Amino acid sequence: MGLRDIAIVGTAQRPSEINSTFTSVELLLPIIQEVLTKVGIERQDIGFWCHGSCDYMSGQPFSFVAAVDAIGAWPPIIESHVEADGAFALYEAWVKLQTGEVDVALVFSNGKTTSGPINRILNLQTDPYMVAPLWPGFDVLSALQARACLEAGVVTQRQMAEVAWRSQRDGKNNPFTLSGTEMSVDELLSQPFTVDPLRAHDCAIPVDGANAIILAAGDAARRLAKRPAWIRGIDHRIDTQRLGARSMIESSSATIAAQKAGVGKDRIDVAELHAPYTHQELLLRQAMGLSESTHINPSGGALVANPAMAAGLARFAEAAESVFSGSADRVLAHCTSGPLLQQNLVCVMEGE
Amino acid sequence: MSEADGLMRLRLPIAVTYNWSAGPNATSHLAGLMEGKLIGKRCPSCSSVYFPARNGVCPKCARILAEDVTVGPKGTITTFCIVNVPFLGQKIKLPYVAAQILLDGADISMQHLIQECEAEDVRIGMRVEPVWKDRSEWGPSMENIEHFRPTGEPDQVMGSESGAS
Ligand SMILES: [Zn+2]
Numbered sequence: 001m002g003l004r005d006i007a008i009v010g011t012a013q014r015p016s017e018i019n020s021t022f023t024s025v026e027l028l029l030p031i032i033q034e035v036l037t038k039v040g041i042e043r044q045d046i047g048f049w050c051h052g053s054c055d056y057m058s059g060q061p062f063s064f065v066a067a068v069d070a071i072g073a074w075p076p077i078i079e080s081h082v083e084a085d086g087a088f089a090l091y092e093a094w095v096k097l098q099t100g101e102v103d104v105a106l107v108f109s110n111g112k113t114t115s116g117p118i119n120r121i122l123n124l125q126t127d128p129y130m131v132a133p134l135w136p137g138f139d140v141l142s143a144l145q146a147r148a149c150l151e152a153g154v155v156t157q158r159q160m161a162e163v164a165w166r167s168q169r170d171g172k173n174n175p176f177t178l179s180g181t182e183m184s185v186d187e188l189l190s191q192p193f194t195v196d197p198l199r200a201h202d203c204a205i206p207v208d209g210a211n212a213i214i215l216a217a218g219d220a221a222r223r224l225a226k227r228p229a230w231i232r233g234i235d236h237r238i239d240t241q242r243l244g245a246r247s248m249i250e251s252s253s254a255t256i257a258a259q260k261a262g263v264g265k266d267r268i269d270v271a272e273l274h275a276p277y278t279h280q281e282l283l284l285r286q287a288m289g290l291s292e293s294t295h296i297n298p299s300g301g302a303l304v305a306n307p308a309m310a311a312g313l314a315r316f317a318e319a320a321e322s323v324f325s326g327s328a329d330r331v332l333a334h335c336t337s338g339p340l341l342q343q344n345l346v347c348v349m350e351g352e
Numbered sequence: 353m354s355e356a357d358g359l360m361r362l363r364l365p366i367a368v369t370y371n372w373s374a375g376p377n378a379t380s381h382l383a384g385l386m387e388g389k390l391i392g393k394r395c396p397s398c399s400s401v402y403f404p405a406r407n408g409v410c411p412k413c414a415r416i417l418a419e420d421v422t423v424g425p426k427g428t429i430t431t432f433c434i435v436n437v438p439f440l441g442q443k444i445k446l447p448y449v450a451a452q453i454l455l456d457g458a459d460i461s462m463q464h465l466i467q468e469c470e471a472e473d474v475r476i477g478m479r480v481e482p483v484w485k486d487r488s489e490w491g492p493s494m495e496n497i498e499h500f501r502p503t504g505e506p507d508q509v510m511g512s513e514s515g516a517s
Contacts, residue, residue: 019371020373021373021375021376022373022375022376023373023374023375023377023378023407023408025375025407025408025409026375026376026377026407026408026409026416029409029414029416032414033414043414056368058370058372059368059370059372066406066407068411069406069407069409069410069411069414070407070409070414071414072410072411072412072413072414073411073412074411074412074413115370115371115372115373116368116369116370116371117368117369120368121368124366133362133364
């Protein structure tokens, strides 16, 4: 049996905020209603719901169960949750659609990133025996990675500052992000280190956010969107959790995922890369073989708005919107998870 | 670290501090408790009254619960459990009763303790009322209510209310 044609047909994102006083359910509810309204369907038309979030971020076990309140569970629904970024929930929904059991799925994710010390919380994703007890935090681990990349000549400080400068410039046009500074590349390079060799602009801005995406198969997708963003390839690969056992200056899981998703088969107009640190964007571009002609992160990317557990799904939303609008024909959406680009999910979408 | 038996042990506690927000839609419930009021919320779609208005939304309709509704203070026991098992940290003398109580005007029950009567006398349909702690001990918590006790009113015939529970 061949694969079904599946497309993103609608997206909705919540503008980023810091120290939101809304609960996660209150963050999600309006966004879910918005994406349903945009696509012109009702809750009852959704065959499968899939949610991405992280209980450690709210400090409440099973907090994700409450999120079902935001979608309404009566009459009974079929739903699932991943303890991960919503992009991985999208992957699960894609698999569910492939089974042929349902034709329309709604994927959503939320992250109240600023309600706790996210750098420490994400530390709990590291190996619980040898790394997590040291509480290195992602900023410190990423600084070690950046140092390795700089010393190997894989990236330069100027390239990293250029990534930050471009992200902040593009983020200003994106209503969902927080606007960055107005500094030039040279000014950015004169800023002090926060975690040597990383400066403040090298690290993503943690924000609270939520988003939702509707996927549909075949004729349903053609009916629901003028120009659906058809998923032509999607793949998820994982490097070992043992930090000392993998190369810090490349991302082999990103390379394989990009190959399997078919990135290199044709030109990519727009790539939305989930890179929480500037040097990681450079690593990902190299790992996936993206050329200079690809427009990287026109949204500003996760650097200017990083709602943890929602920033990856935001990349899918941004990439799909560029297909909807006709500004791009073939796009790439990417999500990473774990320390130092441990996991990489790559998706290629096309307009017709 | 100790090496008494030749094994090296490390104790590495995990602690993370959070800022928790009740959210605008559930705040009236907590603010009400500070004043000794039981405030629930009505769904604009199905009219169900939730107490407490968990997350401030109707889980059936996925709608924000905008309208505050004062419920109780009296209520009716819809089901209960007699606790006979001792456990670490227990504060109440055994046996005691944990009951689901449907407050007057609410459509879902909530759990609380039943005291001031023998456990064997507790029954479904029994009318109860809250006994509040001293005002000086109040905070934004259901623990402001020490327990519920029987009112002595005739039992409510269960099934006659149109509860969402
Ligand atoms: Zn309702």
